[in-house]
Every structure is written in C-alpha cells, then in structure tokens.
Amino acid sequence: MNLHLQGKRALITGSSSGLGEATARMLAAEGAAVVIHGRNGGRAEAVAAAIREGGGVATVALGDLATDEGAAEVARQASADGPVDILVNNAGFYRHLSWAEASPAEWSETYNVNVVSGVRMIQHLVPAMRERGWGRVVTIGGGLASQPMNTHPQYNATLAARHNLAVSLARELKGTGVTSNVVSPGAILVEATKELVTQIGPARGWGETWEEIQPNAVRALIPNDRERFGEPDEIAAAVAYLCGPHAAYVSGATIRVDGGLIRSAF
Template structure:
C-alpha cells in the first residue's frame, strides 16, 4: 500500500529510542522526511545517521519538551528544514511508583512531561497545518488509559489525558484537512518493558531469563489473542497508516495495537 508520504515532513518526539525510534524509521522508509527528536544528542544523532545510511532523510532536534522555551526551540529547529506536516506526540516519561511514592510533585512533573509537552508541540505546529489544509497529529497513548493498574497512578492518568486531548483536538480541527488520532499500544517489547518484567519475574516464580519469563508474563498479566508481546514496528505501522492519504476519513479514533488484550490483570 502506497501511503503517499513522499514529500511530507514528520516530527516524531522522543524518537531517540523505543517506539519513537521505530516510528521514525518506519516513516522514513515510507518516504517521509523525518525529524528525530530526543534529549540526548548522541542517541538522537545515531538514529538519524542510521536512517540516512538506509537511504532515508532525517534531521535532528534536541530539547526538553517539558520546558516552554526549549519546546519552542524544538519547534523552530524542526521547521527550519521545511514545514512539519506530521506530528507524532510520542515523548513522555515513566516511573514505576506506588500510590504512596507518587507525591503531588511527581504527579505534576509527569503531567507536564506527558501531557503539556504534547500540547506545546500542537500549539506550535498545528496552526500551520490548518492553514495549509493538510496535516496529521498522532498521539501515542496506551491501554492503561482505560484499564489502569494500581501502580504508577500518575502515569496511568496522563495516558487517559493524552487520549482525551487527542479527541478534543479532532473536534477542534473538523473540516480543516487535519486529523488527530491515538495509537494505543499494549505491552510492547522494548528494553524498558523487558527489564521491568525480568526484574519482577523471579519474585513471581516466572524464572530468571527472558525466555523463561516472557510466556509466563504474557499468560499472567497481558493475556491476548496473539499470546505474545508486541513489536515496536507493529505500533509504527499503525502510526504510518494514520499519517497517509488512506486515513483521511479517520479522526478522533483510537487504534489499539495490543494483540486483542483480553483483560488487565496487574
């Protein structure tokens, strides 16, 4: 399927690793010029360099989106090479905390990093999309938005906010040619996920190596129709589809990429 992304420019926030990196690589392979963003210059440059070595087009911007001035700088740098047609709001932070550990300051910091950061980029980049009559905003959410677990409540709540703001934005953008959607991953196998489940594996009797832990973790915590963890590239594929011409009639939607998650057993 030709997504017709050649000539489009995409900023993927938080794309120096994980789902953001996979999304930047996928969009570049589809012909989009990507802006790789991160807070660590070395890691961000590595992703962009590898995209270029694979034949894609990639620029680099570095900055902390939790800061107003730094976020404005990221937006200026991202548009220096041309207007941004696609905004993938992926950047965010995560700490595994209990209710007792999640202080009000932690809640505020997490909300700023995971919600307001995306709002900053929307405010900087979407007005120009509206003027041009074409644009895509894709927010990366998660299943914990609707099925929160008892741990890291500050993070669960920000996912719900991300889903909500994306739908509100879609209503705001009606009739403009700009769409706003959510891609909601389930348990995706990135290094942080692997480290988390391997860390709790021995205490739960799942084993110590990843080969031992994975099937037990899936069965106990994330039962799904595919009986496995997802791959970053599968999330990236959903994002890329929403960015293409074939998805013009999709707005205000949540696309689940979770293997058909049956329940949340956390």
C-alpha cells in the first residue's frame, strides 16, 4: 500500500536502535525523509547511512531531550532541511526496579525522560504543523499504561501519562489538520527485552537457552492470542499507517499492537 508519505519529513525520537530504528526505516521506505535522533552520533549516523544506502532520505539530529536546551537543539537540527510534518515520540527508558528500589528521584527522572521530553518536542514542532494545516504526532505508549505490573512502577505510570497527554493533544488540535494518536505495543522482541528475559529465565525455571526460555516466558508473562513476542516492524507498520492520509479520520486513538494481550504480571 502506498501511504503517500513522499514529501513529508518525520522526526523519530530515540531512533538509533529498537522500535525507533524500525519505525524510521519503514517511514523512509514509504517515501518520507526521516530524521534519526539519538545521543550517540555514531549509532545514529549508522542508521541514517543504512537508510540512505537503501535509497531513502535520512539525516541526524543529536541531543538530550531531557533538557530544555537539548530538546531545542534537536528541534533546530531536525528542521534544518525543512519543516517537520511528523513527530514520533518514541524516546524513553526504564529500569527494572521494585517499589522499594524506585526512589522519588527515580520517579522524577523517569517522568522527565519519558513524558516531559515528549512534551518539549510537541511544543517545539506542533505549532508550525498547526499553522500549515497538516501534521501527525504519534506517541509510543504501552500495555503497561492500563495493565501495570507490580515491578518498575515508575515506568508503568509514565506510560499512562503518555497515553493521556496524546489524547489531550488530540482535543487541543481539533479542526487543525493535525492528529495525535498512540501506538501501544505489547512485549516486543528488541534486544533489551531478550536480554531481560534471558537473564531472569533460568531462575524462573523457563530453561537455559533462548529456544527453551521464549515460549515459557510468553506463557508466564504475556499470554496472548498470537502466543509470541511481537516484532519491531509490527509496531512500525502501525505508526506508518497513522502518519498517512488513510488515517486522517483517526484522532485521539490508541492502537494496541500486543497480540491480544490477556494480562501482564511478573
């Protein structure tokens, strides 16, 4: 399907690896000029170079979105070759902590990185989208926003905030031609997920090798109708749909891409 993204410029935050990288590659394949964002210049440039080698258009914007100055610099770099039409707020992080381990300082840092950083980019880039009468904001959320686990509560709460702010933004952008939506992944098989599951698998009796651990981890942690982890491209495809004209009537929505997740608990 042609998503008609030719001539559009997309900034994908946190796109030097993982879901962000997969999303950038897919948007570029659909004809968008993509801006790869990260804090490590070598990693970001490697992703951009690979996209260019495949015939796509990609540039790099470096900076720390957790500071006002860093976010402003990323917005400046992203707009250097033309206005940003699509903002994918993907950047974020988590630490696997218990309630006892997640200090107030950890809560504050996680909220700043996972929520306020996205707000900074919205405030920098969306006003110009509104003036032009077209734009897309896609926030990457997660199933833990509505089905939080007992662990890493500071992270669960920030996902709920990301979902909430995206809907509030959609209401704010009523009638402007700019939409705001959420893609909510389940457990996606990026390196961090595989590393965590591999680390805790043997102690939980799931096996010793990845081949043994994976099916048991799915049954224990993320029982779903598809009986597997998701793939990064499955998230990227949902984002790409929301960025195109076929999704012009989708506003304030949350698209779950989680295999029909039944529950999530450690």
